[in-house]
Amino acid sequence: MTAELALAIIGVIDLALKYGKELRKICSSLKGAESEIQERSIRLDNGCYRCIAQLQFLKQVQHILDDGHRELQERTLRVLIEKLTSAKSVLRSLVSTQVSTSECGSSRVVFIPKAVKYAFRKDRLDEAIEALETWQRLSDPSWFLIFKISDPRIEEVLKMKGSLPPSSRSSITSIRAPWTTDESAATSIQGLVLPSEALEKMSISEVPYSCCSLAQNKTSGKASSYVLESIKLQHHELYQHTKKDVRNLAMRLQHDEPQTFGLLACKGFVAERPDPERGTPARFTLVLRTPSQLVKPRSLRHLLLNSQPESLSHKLRAAQELAKAVAYVHVFGFVHKGIRPESILSFESEQKSGETSLFLVGFEDFRQEYGQTKRLGDDVAERNLYRHPSRQGASPSSDFVMQHDIYSLGVCLLEIGLWQSFIEYDRGGLHPKISPVLGQPETDKA
Incomplete structure (x- = not known):
């Protein structure tokens, strides 16, 4: 110094x-x-x-x-x-x-x-x-x-x-939460690991063009609203390792400032072990709280396909909020690995007409910044569009780093700036495909 x-x-x-x-x-x-x-x-x-x-x-x-x-x-x-x-x-x-x-x-x-x-x-x-x-x-x-x-x-x-200030205490505590490395830590965190029955008591509906679901839970006459995120395993031997990562993520999302971070606060998570007899894979479900005084969650993909921004400042604010959310994922010590409009939710303000807030979700492929990686990928075109070239395909050529999230962010920012979706869906909201707006590669003529 x-x-x-x-x-x-x-x-x-x-x-x-x-x-x-x-x-x-x-x-x-x-x-x-x-x-x-x-x-x-x-x-x-x-x-x-x-x-x-x-x-x-x-x-x-x-x-x-x-x-x-x-x-x-x-x-x-x-x-x-x-x-x-x-x-x-x-x-x-x-x-x-x-x-x-x-x-x-x-x-x-x-x-x-x-x-x-x-x-x-x-x-x-x-x-x-x-x-x-x-x-x-x-x-x-x-x-x-x-x-x-x-x-x-x-x-x-x-x-x-x-x-x-008291309002920052929980956020700072979340950032400084110790990284848990063993199974015994799971039982020491009161209320963080939720029973599977908790999901059965909820009324669950899909959010169109999104990787998340919306859940309503009525207890003691009071309705609570949550966003559910499912994290599936491609290999059973990664169960304990992934559970540790999910637990650490849930701990860091125990904050009270969702709009500061652009990340929803976490109530806890449900862990379901694989069942070979039934053929069901292991799965983790993050239970995220919807922010107070914010309603009507819609994916950014839904907005790009079905609406027009009110002004240039509206697009600029959306871009700033998304960039901020990505920055905080990295501050918390994680790489997201799945940034795309389907993993971004927009909520409307109950108090201010026309005002919206964006939140980054879709942690289905996340991991700790320096955590174990097996370079698992896929050949899904609508996902590869948001991946860095070295991370595309079933066998990516490089380990995932934070800069790869920045590449994905850049593609999303381009969509927001143009306000055009690079992915289209059929009328049923299924079968995504690359939009003609990106043009088609020329084919060789015989």
Whole structure:
């Protein structure tokens, strides 16, 4: 670590903290403003609170980061300062300053809301809030990467009271969950391994053009909705190894921020051993929770085939959410191996008409980043389309690495950008085939 980098990032952190704290003071002074401005100030205050908590934590652990990670954090924080400066400029136009002197003679600056027409400031305030929230979404992956560092000093800071906002605790715990390596660990995780009877109590329906199913479970008069993912084994001898991977994945999906990660939270999983007498293979079923206030799950394939995006910004947001989800799969230490529109779910917001959120699912072929691999593949054209050339066919020529997921992501992003499906289905939703939009290879003429 160079001394110049260490001093630079500390200075940037201190400046961002100064602006963030000042913004929170102004937000607090707007409690008496009209409701629309007050709602916006609360939204901005919440964002600042999270930023300040992260900055204070980063200041205590920045010396642990390698130079590359520290430089990335510094550049990211300089962008944050620009967003905070813009938001501060808008908020300062809504208040006036006044010096208040206490009985002991000390003075401080307080902010007083102006009697102005807030309607002229709402658009600018919305832009400032959206810019700050966009920065938060884009910077989160580098922030959460800090918690992959195996260093006792990070654990010491995490144990300090108030070191992080409560909303991030479960997510950080998920990232730092220890990797289980033996069967005995399965019984030590309360509620993670579900009985097979749990699936029998659910009403299950298919999600069109998707590798997932939707399940409804009614207990005590309350209905719960889940997304089910089936993970089948091609070889029985991989049962214990795959169970370990599924267990580790389920542990890391024990978070409370599905929209932060673009990954659904996991209730648990069902493990079914192979039955040679019946001829049934081993199977694992992930039981994922549907996010609150999000409804109508549809696959990205279904959207590409049956709808049109509302705007260019709609496509851009979908692309950003998908890229973010892939990044977090890698942050959690896994390779996905099956990124395609059938493994991406879109949910609609109950509160905001027209707003949707994308989530990456389809972990049927996943494994740990450095886990065992047998280079198993297939010759299915509609799957090979999303695979890197070295990973196509029944016997891929290379081991799967994270960069191969990036290749698959790129194909999906191209579909989103063009908003055209590269795969077509018949009217029954079966028999997928390559779309003519990709063109047909020329055949040699006799």
